[in-house]
Amino acid sequence: MFRNQIQYRLEYLTEHCILAVAFFLPLSLHLATIFLGCATVLWLGKMLASRKILFKRTPFDQLVMLLVLISAASIGMSPNKEFSFYNYYHLMGRYVLLYYLVINNIHSIDQVKRLVFSLLSSAVLVSLYGFYQYLHGVDISAFEWVDGEQFPELKTRIFSTMGNPNLLAGFLVIVMSLTAGLAFHSQKAQLKVLLFSIVIVLGGCLVLTYSRGAWLSILVVIGIYGKLYNRKIFVITLCLLLALVLFHNGVLERFVSIASPTTDSSSALRIALWESTLAMIIDKPILGIGWGAYWMVYPKYDFFLSDPTIKMFHAHNMYLHIAAEIGIPGLMVFLAILYGHTRKAMTVLNLTQNCWVAGLMLGVVASILGIAISGLTDYIMYNIQMSMLFWLLNAIVVTVWQSDCRYNR
Numbered sequence: 001m002f003r004n005q006i007q008y009r010l011e012y013l014t015e016h017c018i019l020a021v022a023f024f025l026p027l028s029l030h031l032a033t034i035f036l037g038c039a040t041v042l043w044l045g046k047m048l049a050s051r052k053i054l055f056k057r058t059p060f061d062q063l064v065m066l067l068v069l070i071s072a073a074s075i076g077m078s079p080n081k082e083f084s085f086y087n088y089y090h091l092m093g094r095y096v097l098l099y100y101l102v103i104n105n106i107h108s109i110d111q112v113k114r115l116v117f118s119l120l121s122s123a124v125l126v127s128l129y130g131f132y133q134y135l136h137g138v139d140i141s142a143f144e145w146v147d148g149e150q151f152p153e154l155k156t157r158i159f160s161t162m163g164n165p166n167l168l169a170g171f172l173v174i175v176m177s178l179t180a181g182l183a184f185h186s187q188k189a190q191l192k193v194l195l196f197s198i199v200i201v202l203g204g205c206l207v208l209t210y211s212r213g214a215w216l217s218i219l220v221v222i223g224i225y226g227k228l229y230n231r232k233i234f235v236i237t238l239c240l241l242l243a244l245v246l247f248h249n250g251v252l253e254r255f256v257s258i259a260s261p262t263t264d265s266s267s268a269l270r271i272a273l274w275e276s277t278l279a280m281i282i283d284k285p286i287l288g289i290g291w292g293a294y295w296m297v298y299p300k301y302d303f304f305l306s307d308p309t310i311k312m313f314h315a316h317n318m319y320l321h322i323a324a325e326i327g328i329p330g331l332m333v334f335l336a337i338l339y340g341h342t343r344k345a346m347t348v349l350n351l352t353q354n355c356w357v358a359g360l361m362l363g364v365v366a367s368i369l370g371i372a373i374s375g376l377t378d379y380i381m382y383n384i385q386m387s388m389l390f391w392l393l394n395a396i397v398v399t400v401w402q403s404d405c406r407y408n409r
Contacts, residue, residue: 007049014042014105015114021098022118022392025385026126026171027161032388036094039101046105056104058398060340064099067333068092071291074326078290079297087292091384095391102395109357109403112396116178116360119392123175124198127205130160130168134208158208162385169214170380172206174367174389177221181363184229185355213377220373221366228349228362270316270377272304277315279303280324288327314382318375321382341394342368348401357400364393 017039024031047054058064071092078084106112134156162168176199183195206214279301280289289297294315299308315321323331342365349361371390374380381387 010046019118023122070330074287074291077287078293084291099391099395126160130158130205133158157210165209166211169209169211173217173370176202177366178363182359185359217370217374221370224366276301277320277324286327288325314379318379321379341397345397
């Protein structure tokens with residue numbers, strides 16, 4: 001009896017530490033890391049109390065392990081192996097740990113609901129702070145986030161707690177996609193209104209990031225909803241977005257600039273970065289240049305700026321960056337993980353009779369595909385919080401899949 005009480009308390013505390021990780025993830029990486037560590041200690045405590053190895057197998061264990069091994073092997077190619085090793089175990093360790101913490105300690109749909117709403121609550125706070133920045137004005141001229149010559153009137157791009165407008169935009173696209181899926185499938189009118197209100201708040205904040213890549217991603221997400229849920233949604237939402245573009249000069253200018261990337265210095269730099277990154281991949285296609293070594297190797301391949309003092313930390317393309325750092329095989333494994341979890345979410349979406357689960361899986365599919373689309377023009381998962389969010393979404397898919405015995409046959 002006493003042992004059962006201890007185990008129950010440990011389970012309760014572990015779950016709430018995981019909820020805290022989800023809540024603080026976009027607000028404070030430091031606090032999210034602390035709660036991640038606490039959840040790990042409590043998970044180990046549960047094993048000691050039960051005298052069992054509490055570890056669930058998943059369909060993706062081999063792929064995850066292969067990614068871990070390939071990434072570790074790439075360290076040998078780094079010009080600074082000590083840094084790459086430190087960066088590797090510090091980052092890859094937390095991603096895999098969060099993934100398996102959720103899968104092994106979140107067991108029911110009710111727990112998943114609490115986890116998702118913790119994330120949504122945090123996203124609302126992030127957006128509200130973004131609006132606060134916009135109203136009080138944030139001069140971005142010192143950050144070089146905008147070509148001042150092409151967009152002279154664009155003086156404010158909000159970044160909220162994420163430190164960068166593109167990262168904030170990527171976060172908002174993911175959470176908007178998740179929320180919209182839940183809203184579409186919600187059977188309760190009050191909850192549906194609440195969820196769509198959250199989508200509107202997040203969408204308003206997304207507009208004020210002026211992130212063109214994220215805007216394109218949200219168009220693709222809308223297309224996904226039109227395909228998987230209702231075509232009318234695509235038409236109506238697209239009309240609303242077009243109205244916004246036409247009646248907001250700043251948004252219109254940013255959209256038009258997509259068609260002429262060579263006239264915008266930031267777009268021209270992206271293209272140059274892709275050329276440099278392709279050269280890295282051609283030189284070291286198997287194991288890459290080393291985990292986390294992009295900023296160290298880039299000066300050697302700097303064909304555009306030709307300035308060794310400038311540091312570029314990522315390639316502004318998820319696929320090229322991953323292939324450059326851990327090789328083409330590593331990229332293939334990563335894509336298999338992304339595709340596998342998306343397909344598993346689609347399986348649950350097509351089979352489940354639970355409307356909330358269907359909405360969640362629709363939202364997760366849209367979120368992951370949103371990440372895939374944004375990866376063509378940016379690499380938001382260079383950011384630790386965004387990578388943790390990616391692995392959290394994958395863990396939610398597996399948890400929901402495992403929570404119903406029909407999917408375990």
